[in-house]
Amino acid sequence: MVSDRSLAVLRAIVQDYVSSREPVGSKSIVERHSFGVSAATIRNDMALLEEEELIAAPHTSSGRIPTDKGYRLFVDRLGEFRPLNQAQRHAIETFLGEAGDLDELLARTVRLLAQLTNQLAVVQYPSFGGAKVRHVELVPLGGTRVLCVLITDAGHVEQRVVDAEQEIEETDLADARARLNVAVGGMPLGEAADRLAGIDDPGDPALARLVRTVAGTFAEQARAQRHDRLVVAGAANLVRTEQDFAGSILDVIEAIEEQVVLLKLFGEMAGDPHGVAVSIGRENAPFGLGETSVVASDFTAPGREISRLGVLGPTRMDYSSNMAAVRAVARYVTRMLGND
Template sequence: MVSERSLAVLRAIVQDYVASREPVGSKSIVERHSFGVSAATIRNDMALLEEEELIAAPHTSSGRIPTDKGYRVFVDQLTDVRPLTPAQRHAIETFLGESSDLDELLARTVRLISQLTKQLAVVQYPSFASARVRHVELVSLAPTRVLCVLISDSGQVEQRLAELDAPVDDETLADLRGRLNELAGGRTMAEAAEALMGDIEGLDRRHAAVAHTLAATLAEQARVQRHDRLVVAGAANLVRTEQDFAGSILGVIEAIEEQVVLLKLFGEMASDEHAVAVRIGRENASFGLAETSIVSSAFEIPGRDVSRLGIVGPTRMDYSHSMAAVRAVARYLSRTLGEH
């Protein structure tokens, strides 16, 4: 059984190792932390921690580093996640508040998380399949060229160019816009796609070909499955931490490029009392990420599937700060997307 003081020693080792990347010895713990005991006593505590496989000696030096199990105990023992500063929270609201649509919002989100944590950041698109069509817009760019815009109630915008076999005037386009909105509006994406591929009643035969082209284009947009997609930023951060990995980071990069791996991993992560989930080292071995830690949090749009965002990095990371940053951004996203 590990004593409270030994757990405090473990916390000191984790914090010092994360800050310095150097193995931590009993003398440095006494100098940097106020334990009120001798270095010999700290060495005894470290021996107990090593017996419990919470710390290990990377080589013959007297210093120790945390193991995956040690990081897990450290994270589980966190009684409070260090909050972000008011300046950091203001930066989140300012930077993300400038987004004009969901695509830009999520692109800005991963860039921001990457900057806040100095790790590789990922965000999962909210489910598009379960969203409903809010509005269909047709924009004439030329007599035979129309921009089809499909807007969902979750804020996603799909745009696609339709090339027509015959010119269409503004009056006809306005009529088709109304009819297509009647067909698709309020339906789920799957329902809208099916409806748009059916017959449009009462349509002037002269416009049948144009209507079919526009409806087919919108139907294809409605079939896009955006929830099976991740946005990634900060790969350079991962490269900069290469020395924290025992082998090559190529395997890690390949696993991340296989987005289905991270999507499946996200699906298995459950948030704790801090509203974040943390998977450490060997806990990710089955996903080919045994040397990484993943910190994630959920965000959602009311009535839609829950999505996740998070970071991927080496096990040597500032867990408290990373958890706070990921949680804060996820809460902002939920609040913003809920309002729209």
């Protein structure tokens, strides 16, 4: 059983090691922290922590560093959110508030997170995978061009111009519009994409060509909306921490480039009562990221599935500050998307 003082010593070791990157010894703990006991007593506490595999000696020196298990205990029981100051909160609101659309907002979000945390920042693009087709509209633009408009139940509008290859009569366009709405109206976008790909041939060659062209266009739109992808920034931050990785950082970078890996990791991370999920070291080994930690939080947009944003870096990271920054940015993003 680890005593309260031993847990306080663990907190001190985590904080000092994150700050200095140097193994922490009993003498430095006595000098930097007010425990009111001797270095010998601190050494006894450190011995107990080592027995519990919460700290370890990286080499023959007397200093100790936290293990993945130690970081986990720190995050779950000992870490405290370090609140953002007024200047940081104002910077978040101002910088994100200047975004003109969703793409720019997410691009600004990862840049901001990378700057606030000095880690690699990742944002999952909001998906309309759960949205449904409210209406399909076809608008003649003159000649052979037709504007295809897809409207979801969340009010999102997706538009594309297609070339029907020949001029279409208004009656044929109305017929195609009706067929498409009957086929996919009220259907989830994911199912609509598959349904449109196999829509029945209406018989008339010209109308059939138009329906196939438009159906293919809407299938592309629906698939694009349900496709998960990530926006990433701050790779230079990861490179600057290369000495925190025992192996090659290239393995980490390759795993990050495989976006499906991070998306799966995001999906399996469990949040805590503070609204932040943290996955540490060996917990990420199945994803090829066993030397990294990930801090993530959810954000939402009307009509879209819940998405996540967060930061990835070495296990030696400032968890308290990073957790506070990730949670704050996620809340701002949710607020701004809700105001759109």
